Amino acid sequence: MDLIEIDGFRLAFRRAGTGPPVVFVHGGAQDSRAWTPQLDALSDELTIIAWDEPGAGGSADVPRDFSLADYADSLAGLIRALGISGCTLVxxxxxxxxxxxxxRRHPTLAGSLVLADGYAGWRGSLGAGEADARLAALRAQPADLFDPTLPGLFAGTPPAEVVPLHEAMTADVRRDSMLTALTAMASADLNEVLPTIQVPTQLVWGALDARSPLSVAREFERRVPGADLAVIPDCGHVSNLQAPEAFNDILRGFLHRHVV
Known part of the structure; x- marks a missing residue:
C-alpha cells in the first residue's frame, strides 16, 4: 500500500505495473482489494492504481457530513497528485x-471511462422508494450486529477463489463510514451527467445483476454518447470478481482501442 495526504486527509492506494495509467474505484463495502484480479492480470502493460476510498481500507475515516462531492474531490486530488490527468477511470x-x-466537477481529469454494474446514484437509477428502502435497511441494523454484506452481489454461488477475499473486505468495513457513503449514494441523481460525457466510455454489466439490473445499463447506453455496452452472461453485480477473465478481456480490448 502507498499512502498520500490530500488536503490534510490520508488516502491509501495500491499501484502495480507500468504503462498508461488506469484508476480503479471500488464499490460499497469494499476496498482496493476488490480489484485484485485486475491488478494481477493487467499490470503487464498498464499502470494500475486502485484507491481505498475515504473511510475504507487504509484511508482515514470520514466525518458524517462527508458528501459525494467530497469523495469525488478526494479522487481528483489523488489523480492530480500522481500527475495522471487524462487517465482511464474504472x-x-x-x-x-x-x-x-x-x-461533473473535474471533467478534464478523465480520458476515458469504464462503468461497471453501476448507478447514476440510487435515486437516479432506482427511484426514490428503492433508494430510501435500501438505506433504511442498513441503518436499522443494530451497531453490535451490523452486517455490511449487501445482498445479491453474485449470481448464484460465489466463485470459491474469491470467497476469502470478499470475507476479508467485509470484516474490515467500518459501519459509520459505509453508512456515510451509502447515504450519499441514496440521495444522488446524476442522470444529467450522462449525456455530457465526451470521452470514450465502456459499460460492463452482469446479465443477472440483481442490484443494478440490466435496465439501468440500457439507460446508461441510451444516455451516454457513443457508449458501448458489454454484457457478461451468468454474472451478477460484482462482475470483476465473478467473471474476472471476461471482465479483463473487455477492459483490455477497450484500452487497446482507445488508450494503449
Whole structure:
C-alpha cells in the first residue's frame, strides 16, 4: 500500500505495473482489494492504481457530513497528485457514482471511462422508494450486529477463489463510514451527467445483476454518447470478481482501442 495526504486527509492506494495509467474505484463495502484480479492480470502493460476510498481500507475515516462531492474531490486530488490527468477511470457499483460526480466537477481529469454494474446514484437509477428502502435497511441494523454484506452481489454461488477475499473486505468495513457513503449514494441523481460525457466510455454489466439490473445499463447506453455496452452472461453485480477473465478481456480490448 502507498499512502498520500490530500488536503490534510490520508488516502491509501495500491499501484502495480507500468504503462498508461488506469484508476480503479471500488464499490460499497469494499476496498482496493476488490480489484485484485485486475491488478494481477493487467499490470503487464498498464499502470494500475486502485484507491481505498475515504473511510475504507487504509484511508482515514470520514466525518458524517462527508458528501459525494467530497469523495469525488478526494479522487481528483489523488489523480492530480500522481500527475495522471487524462487517465482511464474504472468504477464498479457505487464507484460509478463517484466517477460520474468527478466527471461533473473535474471533467478534464478523465480520458476515458469504464462503468461497471453501476448507478447514476440510487435515486437516479432506482427511484426514490428503492433508494430510501435500501438505506433504511442498513441503518436499522443494530451497531453490535451490523452486517455490511449487501445482498445479491453474485449470481448464484460465489466463485470459491474469491470467497476469502470478499470475507476479508467485509470484516474490515467500518459501519459509520459505509453508512456515510451509502447515504450519499441514496440521495444522488446524476442522470444529467450522462449525456455530457465526451470521452470514450465502456459499460460492463452482469446479465443477472440483481442490484443494478440490466435496465439501468440500457439507460446508461441510451444516455451516454457513443457508449458501448458489454454484457457478461451468468454474472451478477460484482462482475470483476465473478467473471474476472471476461471482465479483463473487455477492459483490455477497450484500452487497446482507445488508450494503449
Amino acid at each position: 468504477g464498479l457499483s457505487w464507484g460509478v457514482t463517484v466517477i460520474l460526480e468527478l466527471y
